[in-house]
Amino acid sequence: MSTTRGQHLIGQEIGSCILEKLLGYGGSSAVFLAQNSSSGETVAVKVFLPRSTMDKQTHKNFYRRFLREAQAASELDHPNILPIYSYGEHHGLPYIVMPYMPGGTLNEYVSNHGPLSLNEAQHYLEQISSALDYAHTHGCVHCDVKPANILLDGAGHAMLSDFGIVRLMQPEDATTQQPMKSPDTLMGTPEYVSPEQALGEQLDGRSDIYSLGVTLFFLLAGSPPFKAESSIAMALMHVHETPPALGTMRVDITLQIDKVVAKALSKWPKDRFQTAGEFSTAFAEAVAYSESNANSKQAIAALKPIVRIKPVWQGPSKPRRVVLLLVLLLVVVIGSIITITGNVANTFSHTHSSHVQPTSAATPIDYLADEQSAWTLGPTYFFQNGQYHILNKSPAGMAMAFYDLGISSFSDFRLTVTTSEVRGAHNGGDYYGIILRSTSDQFHYYLFEIASWNGGQYVFWRHDKQWHEIQDGNLSGLLPNFGQRNVITAQVKGNSFTFFVNQKRVGNTMTDPSIQPINAGYIGLSVEGQNTEVAFSYLHIQKL
Secondary structure: OHHHOOOHHOOOOEEEEEEEEEEEEOOOOEEEEEEEEEOOEEHHHHEEEOOOOOOHHHHHHHHHHHHHHHHHHHOOOOEEEEEEHHEEHHHHHHHEEEEEEOOOEEEHHHHHOOOOOOHHHHHHHHHHHHHHHHHHHHEEOOOOHHHHHHHEEEOOEEEEEEOOOEEEOOOOHHHOOOOOOOOOOOOOOOOHHHHHHHHOOOHHHHHHHHHHHHHHHHHHHHHOOOOOOHHHHHHHHHHHOOOOOOOOOOOOHHHHHHHHHHOOOOOOOOOOOOHHHHHHHHHHHHHHHHHHHHHHHHHHHOOOOOOOEEOOOOOOOOOOHHHHHHHHOOOOOOOOOOOOOOOOOOOOOOOOOOOOOOOOOOOOOOOOOOHHHHHOOOOOEEEEEOOOEEOOOOOOOOOEEEEEOOOOEEOOOEEEEEEEEOOOOOOOOOEEEEEEEEEOOOOOOOOOOOOHHHOOOOEEEEEEOOOOEEEEEOOOOOOOOOEEEEEEEEEEEOOOEEEEOEEEEEEEHHHHOOOOOOOOOOEEEEOOOOOOOEEEEEEEEOOO
């Protein structure tokens, strides 16, 4: 049993240290809490413990890796690199004596306490970046940067550890960054390897910068950007797939922060930050910019329609849609639309003076054509021929526009809107639809969206800083071509939602299963997919 490995060593003296307690295991080693018998200092002792299932070659490789860690780390002297007090062999078992870090690993900390704040993440990123730049200038590429190899002293100080698969560059390579192949290039942790490391290509310090970018992603999201069932599948995702944007997972992640992380995670080394320090500085500046503009953004949001660009990768929680997005989204798209302009009686009333309930049911308010001042205008959002156009220019996002003219209390109502896709990429990302009951900060809302992929698809979400899918399925009756008109109808009452597209009911009545459904809020419009343009018209709302 793996849980008993190394237990027989407790109480023994190794390298003048008495082993007291087993702290944890690595792939081929165990770490013990120990007391230095001469100084009385509490230390950690790492002992090479080969598994019985290892063949001779594997045993040899891990043995060599263990000794390499000791040799490489002992030659580096930096406040954020875990020092090596001593190393040697005990009855044929190599060991390393190191400082004891009572705070455990950064991986354990996030797993126990959740994602870090932006300032916490910046604090640790700065320290590890400094350690990596030092290692790189001294001819070492770590090759296994990850949260589990970052140790904490319990007082906010972090140290980079485990140089077991470090790649040693020749002295001249350290300044020119000329890479050099190594038989250990393919080793590493699949969730954190760089694309070039996954492919077994030549490495330099920029490979560590990619792994550091994945590490930052984990610190902010609580999980790495990719998940796969095998190491090979994971490696291929690092090579081919675009990671999700953190802005889809946290409301405090700005576009500037997402850009910094995306640059660190570029597939090509030349497109990344060229030093870890550059990465750390750019992230710190993005965080500072975010904090300095937070108050002004809230003030602006209170004065005019709320608009947000949201990357799409977080989208669907079900495997089917996630796979579609990861595979660069399949075919698609939407199109069009039959117009329903039927008489709507009893138009929803509100507090703004211009919104007196009409005396004639034959002339209901068109919340688009009649209320143009309530919608934001610009290159992305504009009126043309009486229709409100949303042209999503984000390379990976969802453009959202909200109706805001002194009202935020739409509760139980029937909404109809005519939609027409003007242009798009015809892939599985061309979703568009309506936002219901959004809070003014956009932290909580419902989203119903449609796409013409696979004959027509729909999905209904609840957003609470994270995406929760309520229902999805096939959609019949959708007109798929550009310029065709599709009418979306939503009947909202309590925590029940019924949708129609071109007068055909969509799925079953959908019920929000959460304990606290969103009872009232803004309505809005959304378009996904870069360069997708959708025209919206005849937006009517009737109180129920």
